[in-house]
Amino acid sequence: xxxxxxxxxxxxxxxxxxxxxxxxxxxxxxxxxxxxxxxxxxxxxxxxxxxxxxxxxxxxxxxxxxxxxxxxxxxxxxxxxxxxxxxxxxxxxxxxxxxxxxxxxxxxxxxxxxxxxxxxxxxxxxxxxxxxxxxxxxxxxxxxxxxxxxxxxxxxxxxxxxxxxxxxxxxxxxxxxxxxxxxxxxxxxxxxxxxxxxxxxxxxxxxxxxxxxxxxxxxxxxxxxxxxxxxxxxxxxxxxxxxxxxxxxxxxxxxxxxxxxxxxxxxxxxxxxxxxxxxxxxxxxxxxxxxxxxxxxxxxxxxxxxxxxxxxxxxxxxxxxxxxxxxxxxxxxxxxxxxxxxxxxxxxxxxxxxxxxxxxxxxxxxxxxxxxxxxxxxxxxxxxxxxxxxxxxxxxxxxxxxxxxxxxxxxxxxxxxxxxxxxxxxxxxxxxxxxxxxxxxxxxxxxxxxxxxxxxxxxxxxxxxxxxxxxxxxxxxxxx
Numbered sequence: 001x002x003x004x005x006x007x008x009x010x011x012x013x014x015x016x017x018x019x020x021x022x023x024x025x026x027x028x029x030x031x032x033x034x035x036x037x038x039x040x041x042x043x044x045x046x047x048x049x050x051x052x053x054x055x056x057x058x059x060x061x062x063x064x065x066x067x068x069x070x071x072x073x074x075x076x077x078x079x080x081x082x083x084x085x086x087x088x089x090x091x092x093x094x095x096x097x098x099x100x101x102x103x104x105x106x107x108x109x110x111x112x113x114x115x116x117x118x119x120x121x122x123x124x125x126x127x128x129x130x131x132x133x134x135x136x137x138x139x140x141x142x143x144x145x146x147x148x149x150x151x152x153x154x155x156x157x158x159x160x161x162x163x164x165x166x167x168x169x170x171x172x173x174x175x176x177x178x179x180x181x182x183x184x185x186x187x188x189x190x191x192x193x194x195x196x197x198x199x200x201x202x203x204x205x206x207x208x209x210x211x212x213x214x215x216x217x218x219x220x221x222x223x224x225x226x227x228x229x230x231x232x233x234x235x236x237x238x239x240x241x242x243x244x245x246x247x248x249x250x251x252x253x254x255x256x257x258x259x260x261x262x263x264x265x266x267x268x269x270x271x272x273x274x275x276x277x278x279x280x281x282x283x284x285x286x287x288x289x290x291x292x293x294x295x296x297x298x299x300x301x302x303x304x305x306x307x308x309x310x311x312x313x314x315x316x317x318x319x320x321x322x323x324x325x326x327x328x329x330x331x332x333x334x335x336x337x338x339x340x341x342x343x344x345x346x347x348x349x350x351x352x353x354x355x356x357x358x359x360x361x362x363x364x365x366x367x368x369x370x371x372x373x374x375x376x377x378x379x380x381x382x383x384x385x386x387x388x389x390x391x392x393x394x395x396x397x398x399x400x401x402x403x404x405x406x407x408x409x410x411x412x413x414x415x416x417x418x419x420x421x422x423x424x425x426x427x428x429x430x431x432x433x434x435x436x437x438x439x440x441x442x443x444x445x446x447x448x449x450x451x452x453x454x455x456x457x458x459x460x461x462x463x464x465x466x467x468x469x470x471x472x473x474x475x476x477x478x479x480x
Contacts, residue, residue: 016410019470020119023402027395029115033126036103041126044097044104045133051093051143051164060090061171061190062136063178063241069131070114070123072351072358074144074169075244077193083153085197089248090144090167092134094125094352094359100377112392114354115399118407123354130353138172145362147248155200160251162362162369179237198240201247210343211296212239212246213320214304215313230443233304245350246342252365253337253345259368260331263361263385265348267323267340274319277429281315284458285425296343308458311425311438314445325357325386329379357389405474408444412468412475419464419480424448427457437463437477446475453479 024031033041060074074090098104108124115122123130136142144167150159173191181187182195205212217232249265256262275295282289282298285308289298299316302309320341325348326334339346349361360378367374420439427435432454438445448455448463455461462480467473 016406016470017119019406019410020117020403022471023399023406024117027398027402029122029395029399030111031122033107034103037107038126040099040102040104041097041128044099045128048096048133048143050096051166053146053163053165055088055090055146055165056141056168058088058167059170059190060088060136060167061173062138062169063173063175063194063237066174069135069137070353071136071169071172072353073245074136074167075194077190077197079189079193080150084158085151085155085193087147087149087151087197087244087247089147089149089244089350090136090165091147091350091358091362092136092353093143093145093164093362094129094134095363096143097129097134098125098359100375108356109388112356112388113396115396117399118403124356125353134353136167136169138169141166141168145366147251149247149251151197151200155197155204157247157251160255160369162255162365164366175235175237175241178241179235182237194240194244195237198236198243201243202239205243205246205343206296206300208343209294209296211299211341212242213299213313213316213341214239214302215317216304216310233310246346248350249346249348250342250344252347252349252361255365255368256347256361257333257337257345259364260333261329261367261374261379261382262364263325263327263347263357263382264334264337265323265339265346266326266336267320267338268336269340270319278315278319281426281457282312285312285423286458287312308423311423315426325389327382327385329374329382356392357385360385406470408446408475409468409473410470411442412444412465413470416465416468419462420477421460422448422463422477423460424455424457427455437461439463444475446477448477448479450479
Protein backbone atom coordinates (compact mmCIF):
# COMPACT_ATOMS: atom_id res chain seq x y z
CA UNK A 1 0.00 0.00 0.00
CA UNK A 2 1.15 3.55 -0.56
CA UNK A 3 2.63 5.38 2.43
CA UNK A 4 0.38 8.35 1.69
CA UNK A 5 -3.22 7.45 0.96
CA UNK A 6 -4.61 9.89 -1.59
CA UNK A 7 -8.17 9.94 -2.86
CA UNK A 8 -9.61 12.55 -5.20
CA UNK A 9 -12.87 12.87 -7.07
CA UNK A 10 -13.68 15.60 -9.58
CA UNK A 11 -14.26 16.48 -13.20
CA UNK A 12 -12.16 14.59 -15.72
CA UNK A 13 -11.24 17.79 -17.49
CA UNK A 14 -9.78 19.39 -14.35
CA UNK A 15 -6.04 20.22 -14.45
CA UNK A 16 -5.41 17.63 -11.74
CA UNK A 17 -6.96 14.83 -13.80
CA UNK A 18 -5.00 15.90 -16.87
CA UNK A 19 -1.74 15.91 -14.87
CA UNK A 20 -2.51 12.44 -13.52
CA UNK A 21 -3.09 11.18 -17.05
CA UNK A 22 0.29 12.62 -18.05
CA UNK A 23 1.94 10.90 -15.07
CA UNK A 24 0.48 7.56 -16.13
CA UNK A 25 1.87 8.04 -19.62
CA UNK A 26 5.28 9.16 -18.32
CA UNK A 27 5.63 6.07 -16.11
CA UNK A 28 4.22 3.72 -18.78
CA UNK A 29 1.41 2.60 -16.50
CA UNK A 30 -0.83 -0.01 -18.16
CA UNK A 31 -4.35 1.36 -18.39
CA UNK A 32 -6.17 -1.71 -19.68
CA UNK A 33 -5.72 -5.46 -19.74
CA UNK A 34 -5.15 -7.30 -23.03
CA UNK A 35 -8.16 -9.18 -24.38
CA UNK A 36 -6.65 -12.63 -23.75
CA UNK A 37 -5.93 -11.70 -20.12
CA UNK A 38 -9.49 -10.51 -19.57
CA UNK A 39 -10.85 -13.64 -21.22
CA UNK A 40 -8.78 -15.89 -18.97
CA UNK A 41 -9.84 -13.90 -15.91
CA UNK A 42 -13.52 -14.32 -16.78
CA UNK A 43 -13.08 -18.07 -17.28
CA UNK A 44 -11.10 -18.45 -14.06
CA UNK A 45 -13.63 -16.42 -12.08
CA UNK A 46 -16.37 -18.79 -13.20
CA UNK A 47 -14.36 -21.97 -12.68
CA UNK A 48 -11.53 -21.73 -10.11
CA UNK A 49 -9.55 -24.67 -8.78
CA UNK A 50 -11.35 -25.46 -5.52
CA UNK A 51 -9.77 -27.08 -2.45
CA UNK A 52 -11.19 -30.15 -0.72
CA UNK A 53 -11.31 -28.67 2.77
CA UNK A 54 -14.36 -26.62 3.78
CA UNK A 55 -13.85 -23.93 6.43
CA UNK A 56 -16.96 -21.92 5.59
CA UNK A 57 -18.31 -22.62 9.06
CA UNK A 58 -15.69 -20.29 10.58
CA UNK A 59 -17.19 -16.76 10.91
CA UNK A 60 -14.35 -14.80 9.32
CA UNK A 61 -14.37 -11.00 9.10
CA UNK A 62 -12.27 -8.46 7.20
CA UNK A 63 -10.86 -5.11 8.36
CA UNK A 64 -10.16 -2.62 5.57
CA UNK A 65 -10.84 0.98 4.52
CA UNK A 66 -14.59 1.42 3.89
CA UNK A 67 -14.29 1.72 0.11
CA UNK A 68 -11.93 -1.24 -0.40
CA UNK A 69 -13.23 -4.17 -2.44
CA UNK A 70 -9.96 -5.98 -3.20
CA UNK A 71 -9.94 -7.85 0.11
CA UNK A 72 -6.88 -10.07 0.57
CA UNK A 73 -7.32 -11.12 4.20
CA UNK A 74 -10.07 -12.34 6.51
CA UNK A 75 -9.56 -13.42 10.11
CA UNK A 76 -11.12 -15.14 13.08
CA UNK A 77 -9.66 -15.21 16.59
CA UNK A 78 -10.59 -17.50 19.48
CA UNK A 79 -9.28 -18.59 22.86
CA UNK A 80 -7.62 -21.93 23.40
CA UNK A 81 -8.26 -24.06 26.47
CA UNK A 82 -4.66 -23.65 27.66
CA UNK A 83 -5.07 -19.87 27.94
CA UNK A 84 -3.55 -19.08 24.57
CA UNK A 85 -5.15 -17.97 21.33
CA UNK A 86 -5.91 -19.35 17.88
CA UNK A 87 -5.66 -16.98 14.93
CA UNK A 88 -7.19 -18.19 11.68
CA UNK A 89 -6.07 -15.95 8.83
CA UNK A 90 -7.50 -16.57 5.37
CA UNK A 91 -5.55 -15.13 2.44
CA UNK A 92 -7.06 -14.91 -1.05
CA UNK A 93 -5.83 -17.89 -3.09
CA UNK A 94 -4.85 -16.19 -6.33
CA UNK A 95 -3.19 -19.40 -7.58
CA UNK A 96 -6.66 -20.96 -7.73
CA UNK A 97 -7.35 -18.62 -10.66
CA UNK A 98 -3.97 -17.96 -12.31
CA UNK A 99 -2.40 -20.67 -14.47
CA UNK A 100 1.42 -20.57 -14.49
CA UNK A 101 2.84 -19.18 -17.76
CA UNK A 102 -0.64 -18.27 -19.00
CA UNK A 103 -1.75 -14.79 -20.09
CA UNK A 104 -2.88 -13.81 -16.57
CA UNK A 105 0.43 -14.90 -15.08
CA UNK A 106 2.47 -13.06 -17.70
CA UNK A 107 0.47 -9.85 -17.18
CA UNK A 108 0.93 -10.09 -13.40
CA UNK A 109 4.69 -10.34 -13.90
CA UNK A 110 4.53 -7.26 -16.10
CA UNK A 111 2.55 -5.21 -13.57
CA UNK A 112 4.06 -6.61 -10.32
CA UNK A 113 1.94 -4.48 -7.96
CA UNK A 114 -1.34 -2.62 -7.83
CA UNK A 115 -0.69 1.10 -8.38
CA UNK A 116 -2.68 3.67 -6.41
CA UNK A 117 -3.62 7.03 -7.91
CA UNK A 118 -5.81 9.70 -6.29
CA UNK A 119 -8.52 9.13 -8.90
CA UNK A 120 -8.41 5.33 -8.89
CA UNK A 121 -6.09 2.35 -8.92
CA UNK A 122 -4.41 0.27 -11.61
CA UNK A 123 -4.87 -3.30 -10.37
CA UNK A 124 -2.42 -6.17 -10.53
CA UNK A 125 -5.21 -8.53 -11.64
CA UNK A 126 -8.39 -7.82 -13.64
CA UNK A 127 -11.28 -6.64 -11.49
CA UNK A 128 -13.43 -9.78 -12.10
CA UNK A 129 -10.80 -11.45 -9.90
CA UNK A 130 -9.31 -8.72 -7.68
CA UNK A 131 -12.64 -7.10 -6.83
CA UNK A 132 -14.84 -10.10 -7.57
CA UNK A 133 -14.37 -13.85 -7.43
CA UNK A 134 -10.98 -13.92 -5.66
CA UNK A 135 -11.75 -11.13 -3.17
CA UNK A 136 -12.83 -12.18 0.33
CA UNK A 137 -16.01 -10.16 0.14
CA UNK A 138 -18.71 -10.77 2.74
CA UNK A 139 -21.11 -13.67 2.09
CA UNK A 140 -19.00 -14.95 -0.82
CA UNK A 141 -17.48 -18.44 -0.72
CA UNK A 142 -13.87 -18.30 -1.95
CA UNK A 143 -10.80 -20.52 -2.13
CA UNK A 144 -8.18 -19.31 0.33
CA UNK A 145 -4.80 -20.14 1.80
CA UNK A 146 -5.80 -20.70 5.42
CA UNK A 147 -3.24 -20.02 8.13
CA UNK A 148 -3.88 -21.40 11.60
CA UNK A 149 -1.55 -19.82 14.13
CA UNK A 150 -1.67 -21.04 17.71
CA UNK A 151 -0.27 -18.56 20.24
CA UNK A 152 0.51 -18.91 23.93
CA UNK A 153 -0.93 -16.61 26.58
CA UNK A 154 1.82 -14.03 25.83
CA UNK A 155 1.07 -14.01 22.10
CA UNK A 156 4.08 -16.08 21.01
CA UNK A 157 3.60 -18.52 18.14
CA UNK A 158 3.66 -22.15 19.24
CA UNK A 159 2.28 -23.86 16.14
CA UNK A 160 1.71 -22.95 12.48
CA UNK A 161 -0.44 -24.73 9.91
CA UNK A 162 -1.08 -23.67 6.31
CA UNK A 163 -3.51 -25.37 3.95
CA UNK A 164 -6.01 -24.59 1.23
CA UNK A 165 -9.67 -24.29 2.19
CA UNK A 166 -12.96 -22.74 1.19
CA UNK A 167 -13.85 -19.76 3.40
CA UNK A 168 -16.75 -17.36 3.74
CA UNK A 169 -16.42 -13.94 5.34
CA UNK A 170 -19.39 -12.81 7.41
CA UNK A 171 -18.63 -9.12 7.83
CA UNK A 172 -16.67 -6.29 6.18
CA UNK A 173 -15.44 -4.03 8.98
CA UNK A 174 -13.45 -0.78 8.86
CA UNK A 175 -10.86 0.63 11.28
CA UNK A 176 -13.08 3.31 12.77
CA UNK A 177 -15.88 0.82 13.43
CA UNK A 178 -13.49 -1.69 15.01
CA UNK A 179 -12.00 1.00 17.23
CA UNK A 180 -15.43 2.21 18.30
CA UNK A 181 -16.65 -1.30 19.13
CA UNK A 182 -13.55 -2.06 21.21
CA UNK A 183 -13.58 1.30 23.00
CA UNK A 184 -17.28 1.02 23.91
CA UNK A 185 -17.07 -2.62 24.99
CA UNK A 186 -19.57 -3.73 22.33
CA UNK A 187 -17.13 -5.87 20.29
CA UNK A 188 -17.94 -9.58 20.06
CA UNK A 189 -15.22 -11.93 21.30
CA UNK A 190 -13.37 -12.50 17.98
CA UNK A 191 -13.10 -8.74 17.49
CA UNK A 192 -12.22 -8.06 21.12
CA UNK A 193 -9.48 -10.68 20.79
CA UNK A 194 -8.04 -8.77 17.82
CA UNK A 195 -7.35 -5.91 20.24
CA UNK A 196 -6.01 -8.27 22.93
CA UNK A 197 -3.74 -10.24 20.60
CA UNK A 198 -2.71 -7.06 18.78
CA UNK A 199 -1.53 -5.48 22.03
CA UNK A 200 0.34 -8.65 23.03
CA UNK A 201 2.09 -8.74 19.67
CA UNK A 202 2.99 -5.04 20.03
CA UNK A 203 4.63 -5.85 23.37
CA UNK A 204 6.60 -8.66 21.74
CA UNK A 205 7.64 -6.21 19.02
CA UNK A 206 9.01 -3.93 21.72
CA UNK A 207 10.80 -6.88 23.32
CA UNK A 208 12.60 -7.90 20.14
CA UNK A 209 13.38 -4.31 19.13
CA UNK A 210 10.99 -4.05 16.18
CA UNK A 211 9.44 -0.81 14.94
CA UNK A 212 6.04 0.07 13.52
CA UNK A 213 6.00 3.59 12.12
CA UNK A 214 2.65 5.31 12.67
CA UNK A 215 3.15 7.78 9.85
CA UNK A 216 0.07 9.99 9.30
CA UNK A 217 -1.65 9.46 5.98
CA UNK A 218 -2.16 12.41 3.67
CA UNK A 219 -5.76 12.44 2.47
CA UNK A 220 -7.49 14.46 -0.21
CA UNK A 221 -11.26 14.81 -0.29
CA UNK A 222 -13.60 16.63 -2.66
CA UNK A 223 -16.46 18.71 -1.27
CA UNK A 224 -18.78 20.95 -3.26
CA UNK A 225 -16.37 21.06 -6.18
CA UNK A 226 -13.30 21.98 -4.12
CA UNK A 227 -10.49 19.85 -2.72
CA UNK A 228 -9.36 19.63 0.88
CA UNK A 229 -6.10 18.13 2.12
CA UNK A 230 -5.51 16.77 5.61
CA UNK A 231 -3.58 14.23 7.66
CA UNK A 232 -5.08 11.08 9.21
CA UNK A 233 -3.27 9.64 12.21
CA UNK A 234 -3.51 5.82 12.38
CA UNK A 235 -5.84 4.39 15.02
CA UNK A 236 -4.79 1.65 17.46
CA UNK A 237 -7.04 -0.66 15.39
CA UNK A 238 -4.77 -0.04 12.38
CA UNK A 239 -1.88 -1.33 14.45
CA UNK A 240 -3.71 -4.40 15.76
CA UNK A 241 -4.68 -5.38 12.23
CA UNK A 242 -1.11 -4.85 11.02
CA UNK A 243 0.19 -7.08 13.81
CA UNK A 244 -1.83 -10.04 12.49
CA UNK A 245 -0.26 -9.56 9.07
CA UNK A 246 3.22 -9.24 10.64
CA UNK A 247 2.60 -12.37 12.71
CA UNK A 248 1.78 -14.29 9.54
CA UNK A 249 4.71 -12.86 7.59
CA UNK A 250 7.11 -13.88 10.36
CA UNK A 251 5.62 -17.38 10.49
CA UNK A 252 5.97 -17.62 6.70
CA UNK A 253 9.65 -16.67 6.86
CA UNK A 254 10.31 -19.28 9.54
CA UNK A 255 8.63 -21.97 7.43
CA UNK A 256 10.60 -21.08 4.32
CA UNK A 257 13.94 -20.87 6.14
CA UNK A 258 13.33 -24.27 7.74
CA UNK A 259 12.42 -25.82 4.37
CA UNK A 260 15.40 -24.30 2.54
CA UNK A 261 13.38 -22.54 -0.18
CA UNK A 262 11.72 -19.15 -0.02
CA UNK A 263 11.56 -15.47 -0.78
CA UNK A 264 12.05 -13.09 2.16
CA UNK A 265 11.54 -9.37 2.63
CA UNK A 266 14.90 -8.24 4.00
CA UNK A 267 16.34 -4.98 5.31
CA UNK A 268 19.86 -4.52 6.68
CA UNK A 269 20.49 -2.39 9.75
CA UNK A 270 20.67 1.33 8.96
CA UNK A 271 24.19 2.76 8.80
CA UNK A 272 25.31 4.88 11.76
CA UNK A 273 25.31 7.99 9.61
CA UNK A 274 21.58 7.69 8.89
CA UNK A 275 20.74 7.38 12.59
CA UNK A 276 23.04 10.30 13.42
CA UNK A 277 21.21 12.43 10.88
CA UNK A 278 17.88 11.48 12.50
CA UNK A 279 19.28 12.58 15.88
CA UNK A 280 20.04 16.01 14.40
CA UNK A 281 16.51 16.18 12.98
CA UNK A 282 15.01 15.22 16.36
CA UNK A 283 16.98 17.95 18.08
CA UNK A 284 15.91 20.52 15.51
CA UNK A 285 12.25 19.53 15.93
CA UNK A 286 12.48 19.81 19.70
CA UNK A 287 12.11 16.07 20.30
CA UNK A 288 14.04 14.85 23.33
CA UNK A 289 16.15 11.81 22.39
CA UNK A 290 18.58 10.93 25.19
CA UNK A 291 21.58 8.90 24.02
CA UNK A 292 20.64 5.95 26.24
CA UNK A 293 17.17 5.67 24.63
CA UNK A 294 17.06 3.25 21.66
CA UNK A 295 15.59 4.46 18.40
CA UNK A 296 12.73 1.93 18.58
CA UNK A 297 11.66 3.16 22.04
CA UNK A 298 11.71 6.78 20.92
CA UNK A 299 9.52 6.05 17.89
CA UNK A 300 6.92 4.31 20.04
CA UNK A 301 6.72 7.32 22.35
CA UNK A 302 5.71 9.73 19.57
CA UNK A 303 2.21 11.00 18.86
CA UNK A 304 1.50 11.23 15.09
CA UNK A 305 -1.15 13.87 15.83
CA UNK A 306 1.61 16.27 16.94
CA UNK A 307 2.94 18.05 13.81
CA UNK A 308 6.55 17.88 15.06
CA UNK A 309 6.26 14.18 15.82
CA UNK A 310 4.53 13.55 12.51
CA UNK A 311 7.36 15.28 10.68
CA UNK A 312 9.94 13.20 12.53
CA UNK A 313 8.05 9.95 11.83
CA UNK A 314 8.05 10.86 8.14
CA UNK A 315 11.82 11.32 8.29
CA UNK A 316 12.14 7.93 10.01
CA UNK A 317 10.96 6.24 6.83
CA UNK A 318 14.39 7.01 5.37
CA UNK A 319 15.76 4.16 7.51
CA UNK A 320 13.55 1.74 5.56
CA UNK A 321 15.40 2.46 2.33
CA UNK A 322 17.36 -0.57 1.24
CA UNK A 323 14.57 -3.07 1.80
CA UNK A 324 14.48 -5.77 -0.84
CA UNK A 325 13.56 -9.34 -1.61
CA UNK A 326 15.92 -12.27 -1.12
CA UNK A 327 15.12 -15.58 -2.84
CA UNK A 328 16.79 -18.92 -2.15
CA UNK A 329 16.31 -22.63 -2.81
CA UNK A 330 18.08 -25.96 -2.50
CA UNK A 331 18.70 -25.46 1.19
CA UNK A 332 21.11 -22.53 0.62
CA UNK A 333 19.70 -20.05 3.15
CA UNK A 334 21.13 -16.53 2.65
CA UNK A 335 23.25 -14.80 5.27
CA UNK A 336 20.77 -11.95 5.68
CA UNK A 337 17.31 -13.28 6.54
CA UNK A 338 15.98 -10.52 8.79
CA UNK A 339 14.10 -7.29 8.26
CA UNK A 340 15.63 -4.62 10.51
CA UNK A 341 12.31 -2.87 11.22
CA UNK A 342 10.58 -6.15 12.07
CA UNK A 343 13.68 -7.34 13.97
CA UNK A 344 13.06 -10.89 12.73
CA UNK A 345 12.87 -12.88 9.50
CA UNK A 346 9.83 -11.73 7.57
CA UNK A 347 8.07 -12.39 4.25
CA UNK A 348 5.34 -10.75 2.23
CA UNK A 349 2.53 -13.29 1.94
CA UNK A 350 -0.75 -11.59 2.92
CA UNK A 351 -1.62 -9.40 -0.11
CA UNK A 352 -1.59 -11.60 -3.25
CA UNK A 353 -4.36 -9.63 -4.95
CA UNK A 354 -2.10 -6.55 -4.92
CA UNK A 355 1.48 -7.88 -4.90
CA UNK A 356 3.02 -10.53 -7.16
CA UNK A 357 5.50 -12.08 -4.70
CA UNK A 358 2.80 -13.08 -2.20
CA UNK A 359 1.40 -15.75 -4.51
CA UNK A 360 4.79 -17.43 -4.62
CA UNK A 361 5.33 -17.14 -0.87
CA UNK A 362 2.00 -18.87 -0.29
CA UNK A 363 3.00 -21.83 -2.47
CA UNK A 364 6.35 -22.14 -0.70
CA UNK A 365 4.67 -22.15 2.71
CA UNK A 366 2.03 -24.67 1.64
CA UNK A 367 4.78 -26.96 0.40
CA UNK A 368 6.81 -26.52 3.59
CA UNK A 369 3.81 -27.36 5.78
CA UNK A 370 3.03 -30.43 3.68
CA UNK A 371 6.71 -31.49 3.86
CA UNK A 372 6.78 -31.50 0.07
CA UNK A 373 8.90 -29.80 -2.56
CA UNK A 374 7.66 -26.49 -4.02
CA UNK A 375 5.97 -26.63 -7.45
CA UNK A 376 8.34 -26.43 -10.40
CA UNK A 377 6.75 -23.18 -11.63
CA UNK A 378 7.56 -21.54 -8.29
CA UNK A 379 11.19 -22.68 -8.28
CA UNK A 380 11.59 -21.55 -11.89
CA UNK A 381 10.38 -18.03 -11.05
CA UNK A 382 12.34 -17.57 -7.81
CA UNK A 383 15.66 -16.30 -9.25
CA UNK A 384 13.99 -13.38 -11.08
CA UNK A 385 11.42 -12.46 -8.43
CA UNK A 386 13.67 -10.07 -6.43
CA UNK A 387 14.53 -8.09 -9.56
CA UNK A 388 10.90 -7.98 -10.71
CA UNK A 389 9.70 -6.86 -7.30
CA UNK A 390 12.41 -4.19 -7.11
CA UNK A 391 11.34 -2.73 -10.46
CA UNK A 392 7.67 -2.86 -9.51
CA UNK A 393 8.35 -1.21 -6.17
CA UNK A 394 10.34 1.56 -7.85
CA UNK A 395 7.44 2.29 -10.16
CA UNK A 396 4.95 2.28 -7.25
CA UNK A 397 7.17 4.72 -5.35
CA UNK A 398 7.45 6.96 -8.41
CA UNK A 399 3.64 6.93 -8.72
CA UNK A 400 3.29 7.91 -5.07
CA UNK A 401 5.82 10.74 -5.30
CA UNK A 402 4.32 12.02 -8.54
CA UNK A 403 0.76 11.90 -7.21
CA UNK A 404 1.65 13.80 -4.05
CA UNK A 405 3.36 16.52 -6.11
CA UNK A 406 0.43 16.81 -8.50
CA UNK A 407 -2.28 16.87 -5.84
CA UNK A 408 -0.51 19.51 -3.76
CA UNK A 409 0.06 21.65 -6.83
CA UNK A 410 -3.59 21.32 -7.87
CA UNK A 411 -4.80 22.35 -4.41
CA UNK A 412 -2.50 25.40 -4.29
CA UNK A 413 -2.42 26.53 -7.92
CA UNK A 414 -4.65 29.58 -7.24
CA UNK A 415 -2.76 30.61 -4.09
CA UNK A 416 0.68 31.52 -5.48
CA UNK A 417 1.98 34.55 -3.58
CA UNK A 418 0.10 33.75 -0.37
CA UNK A 419 1.91 33.36 2.97
CA UNK A 420 1.53 30.29 5.20
CA UNK A 421 2.74 29.10 8.60
CA UNK A 422 5.11 26.14 8.41
CA UNK A 423 7.86 24.17 10.11
CA UNK A 424 11.18 23.39 8.40
CA UNK A 425 11.42 19.60 8.76
CA UNK A 426 14.46 18.91 6.61
CA UNK A 427 17.53 20.76 5.35
CA UNK A 428 19.85 19.37 2.70
CA UNK A 429 23.29 18.64 4.12
CA UNK A 430 25.21 20.09 1.16
CA UNK A 431 22.67 22.79 0.34
CA UNK A 432 21.52 24.41 3.63
CA UNK A 433 19.39 26.91 1.78
CA UNK A 434 17.11 24.16 0.44
CA UNK A 435 14.96 21.68 2.28
CA UNK A 436 11.40 20.72 3.15
CA UNK A 437 8.65 22.66 4.92
CA UNK A 438 5.50 21.20 6.42
CA UNK A 439 2.41 23.40 6.58
CA UNK A 440 -0.21 23.02 9.26
CA UNK A 441 -3.02 24.18 6.97
CA UNK A 442 -3.36 22.91 4.30
CA UNK A 443 -1.55 19.64 5.07
CA UNK A 444 1.27 20.08 2.55
CA UNK A 445 4.87 18.88 2.73
CA UNK A 446 6.91 20.59 0.00
CA UNK A 447 10.29 21.96 -1.07
CA UNK A 448 11.52 25.33 0.20
CA UNK A 449 14.43 27.36 -1.14
CA UNK A 450 15.94 30.21 0.87
CA UNK A 451 18.58 31.32 -1.60
CA UNK A 452 22.03 31.92 -0.05
CA UNK A 453 20.73 31.82 3.55
CA UNK A 454 20.53 28.65 5.65
CA UNK A 455 17.11 27.31 6.61
CA UNK A 456 16.29 27.08 10.35
CA UNK A 457 15.73 23.34 10.75
CA UNK A 458 12.97 22.52 13.22
CA UNK A 459 11.79 26.09 13.60
CA UNK A 460 8.49 27.65 12.67
CA UNK A 461 8.74 29.84 9.60
CA UNK A 462 6.40 32.04 7.59
CA UNK A 463 6.71 30.96 3.97
CA UNK A 464 5.46 32.29 0.66
CA UNK A 465 4.19 30.03 -2.12
CA UNK A 466 6.24 30.79 -5.25
CA UNK A 467 4.99 28.15 -7.66
CA UNK A 468 2.26 25.49 -7.97
CA UNK A 469 1.19 24.07 -11.29
CA UNK A 470 -0.07 20.46 -11.48
CA UNK A 471 0.82 20.25 -15.14
CA UNK A 472 4.35 21.63 -15.11
CA UNK A 473 5.86 22.52 -11.72
CA UNK A 474 5.98 21.08 -8.22
CA UNK A 475 4.99 23.17 -5.22
CA UNK A 476 7.79 25.47 -4.10
CA UNK A 477 8.03 27.86 -1.15
CA UNK A 478 10.45 30.56 -0.04
CA UNK A 479 10.83 32.30 3.33
CA UNK A 480 8.32 35.14 3.53
